[in-house]
Amino acid sequence: MSKTVLVLGTGAAGMRAAIELRRSGIRAIAVSKGSAAASGATPSALYSYCCGREGDPQNSPERFREDVLRSGLTVNDPDLVELLVRDGFPRLEDLTEMGMPWTRDAGGDYDLGMLPGHSAPRAFHVGRSTGRALQATLTREGLKAGVEFLQYHVALDLIMRNGKVAGAILLDLVSGQAVFQPCGAVVIATGGFAGVFGLNTNPPGATGDGLAMVLRAGGELSDMEFMQMYPTVLVAPPRVAGMEIPTGQILSADAKLLNRDKEEFFGRWEKVPVGQATRDVLARAIAREIHSGGGTDAGGVYLDARNVRLDLNSDRYIRFLKVMGVDPTADLQEVAPGAHYSLGGIRVTAPCSCPGLEGVFAAGEVVSGVHGANRLAGNALTETQVFGAAAGRAAAQYLSREGCSREDCSPTQCRPPERGESRLYDGLCDAGERGTGQTPFGIRERLTKVMDRYAATIRTSESLTYARNEIASLREEFRTSVGIPSPKAGESWFPRLLQYVETANMLSVAEALVISGLVRSESRGSHYRDDFPERDSAWDGRNVVTRMSADGKGLEVFIRDRASGERRQVDI
Incomplete structure (x- = not known):
């Protein structure tokens, strides 16, 4: 057995897995469809990493667990939720040691934001650049740890032998050449599948590659019916279609949702106040208004944030929108629900093993079961670190159990794939x-x-x-x-x-x-x-x-x- 582990994806989950593998003395090859530092959705995550802290009665892990399970509506896997809430803060401390520049309050403690659906302030952040800061921190740490990067390559299929992974077929997207890359284990961290929808908030590449690969290998997917829709995604003008207007802060500060006749409509569809509604409730109300004939010609509704109780001009992302010609502080914006986060995905058993595919592990948005029927804002980045680290550890332990030592295991040579193999x-x-x-x-x-x-x-x-x-x-x-x-x-x-x-x-x-x-x-x-x-x-x-x-x-x-x-x- 090869002591090499292929890590498919170089976003936050993949990078955390690769770092964990290198710390265990395992060779990690991280494969990305584009530039390793910019692939995946992590850099586009704006705000926060949510978790509870031991010893904090207001924001304990137990209270965090209650919020996650309540939001998931019994669809979550309790074992995965337990790992999320137990390891969320320890993984945050790991990031701090790596140099993650968390925003601090005047007393030097973490500055915590409050987000809809959460019962306490627990949103750790780096302003509106949390995802970019996280990706930069992990990429830097991965380079220091000796992670090998295979950029502009895509994995086509896993190669299984007697129920165990033996490698993968990798395609060089520049030269057009494909090879069989042997390995002892694979960590799939290829992200979600919001790209199957035209209106989505994800960068290019969220096309479900890891999920389809697992299907072809004989693995299983679960909860695929659950796709979280971001409620307020710009639909006009075309140059900004797919960019989101930050919902939580703006709607809780008295922004309004208006139909094509400039009438407020949210109360017609939902009982909860608009400023307290979770994303699924907001998305459903907006979609129902559009479907009932209240939508604009561009297929959206109006978001009126002209008189909110916030200084939006101090928000870095709002300033970026203004550069793009979108000014929520001055004009009505046409928005609609757009695909945002994949709640379904590869079925795993805790912490991250793919049933029926020995030696295959998965982490991050590619996995189902963590969030259930609805994801609380701020939990995506936490998921990447908790389960990325768990996947790296599990892959290393798997190689150890299979008898592959660090010194005596020579990798099989790469070779061209054969017809019928993939x-x-x-x-x-x-x-x-x-x-x-x-x-x-x-x-x-x-x-x-x-x-x-x-x-x-x-x-x-x-x-x-x-x-x-x-x-x-x-x-x-x-x-x-x-x-x-x-x-x-x-x-x-x-x-x-x-x-x-x-x-x-x-x-x-x-x-x-x-x-x-x-x-x-x-x-x-x-x-x-x-x-x-x-x-x-x-x-x-x-x-x-x-x-x-x-x-x-x-x-x-x-x-x-x-x-x-x-x-x-x-x-x-």
Whole structure:
């Protein structure tokens, strides 16, 4: 067995895993689709890292646990929640030792913000640059620790032998060459799949690559119906579409939501005051107003922050929006719910093992079970550090148990992949041989439009069934008619290959989301069915699990009772 561990993804979760591996004396190769320091969603995270502290009666880990479980509405895995609340502050202290420049109050203690859904101030932050500061801190520490970086590469498929991971097929996006990279373990930290929706707040690349890879390898996904929508995402003008207006602080400071006729509407749909509403409640109310005919011509509603009780001009992000020509302090802004954070993902057993895939671990947004049906603001960065560190430790312990010492384990040589070894590699070869045909981008654009219209905030059996049928048609078109022409002299393979790989993965992940949404015949948290608008207690403690069928042509769906572990297959 090779003593090398492949870490797929160089965001906060992947970097934390790689650092932990190096501290255990394990070779860590961190793979990223772009520049390692800028890949993933971490740099785009604006505000905070939330956690409880031992000895703080107002903000204890126990109180934090209660908030996370209440928000998750019984969809969370309690074992994962326990790890989040227990290790959140110790991992924050690790970051402090690495040089993370937390904002301090006048007395020198951490400056803590209060966010909606939390029962106490617990938002540790670096102003409005927390994600950028976190990424910079971890990248610097990773370089010091000796992490090896493989940039502008993407993992196509895991290679399993006798139920254990033996390596992965990696594609060089610049040269177009693919190789089999042997390893003793893999940590998947490739982020979420908000990119299957056209209106989303994520940077490019949130296309569900790790989830689709696990499906093809025989692993399972869970809770795919839960996608957190950020309530106030700009829809106009086009140059800023997808950028978010910070909801929590502005709405709690008396900002208003107005329909196309400039009338307040939130109270018509929800009972809770708008300033106290969590993101799922806000998103649902805005979407329902749009669907009922109250939306603007651009497909949004108006956010009126012209008279809020805040000095928005002192906010770094608001100043950036002004540079982009958006001034919430002076003008109404057109906003709508946009995909923001993936709550579903790879099913793991605590702390981070992928059932059925020995030697494969996962951490960060790619994983399901931590947040449940709704994520509290500020918990995403905490998740990256708690579970990134846990994944690194688990992978190191796995290699130790398997008898791979640090000195006597020589890695197998890399080699070109073989046909039949990777479904995605085979598809790439077929598209390359075809040369001309439909473009991956065209299929991708049609997919995101289907998801925006039929599978976003407001869902019904009819809309989800339509989306499922459209995805099936797009998958067949993609399989049979997409071509990848060779680049001309001086051009790179990069955009052609990346579009193909991401679109293939998006189609698989979108199908899992839509089918899971059809199976969960109730409304809960970020999953809202207009034909089943109420929460059904029969679903308490149950998760929808999807996996690839044996022939690889479709998905199998199960309802799993978490307490007993029993599962029932659903025909749909």
